[in-house]
Amino acid sequence: MFTTDKHKIVYHTGWWHGFKNLYIRDLTNDITIVLLSNMVNGSLNQLDDLYKILEMPILRQNAYDSKGGFIDN
Numbered sequence: 001m002f003t004t005d006k007h008k009i010v011y012h013t014g015w016w017h018g019f020k021n022l023y024i025r026d027l028t029n030d031i032t033i034v035l036l037s038n039m040v041n042g043s044l045n046q047l048d049d050l051y052k053i054l055e056m057p058i059l060r061q062n063a064y065d066s067k068g069g070f071i072d073n
Contacts, residue, residue: 004057011059022047026056 002009008027015021024033031054035047051058 002057002059007057009056009059024056024059026054029054029056031056 002011006028009024010027011022011024013020013022018038020037022033022035025031033050033054048058
């Protein structure tokens with residue numbers, strides 16, 4: 001689970017033999033996203049634009065500092 005002042009999000013990632021998946025449920029805005037992909041092109045590693053369009057926090061390892069502030073690299 002991932003929470004901010006504006007969002008409450010449940011998500012789960014996974015992989016299996018060359019495939020990668022991502023499940024995201026924004027409980028605040030009633031948005032559910034299910035993405036299934038192969039790992040060849042790494043497309044599920046570059047979802048920042050999708051999160052920005054949906055006005056969701058960017059769910060990415062090391063995207064936030066110890067105080068919860070977003071680190072934009």
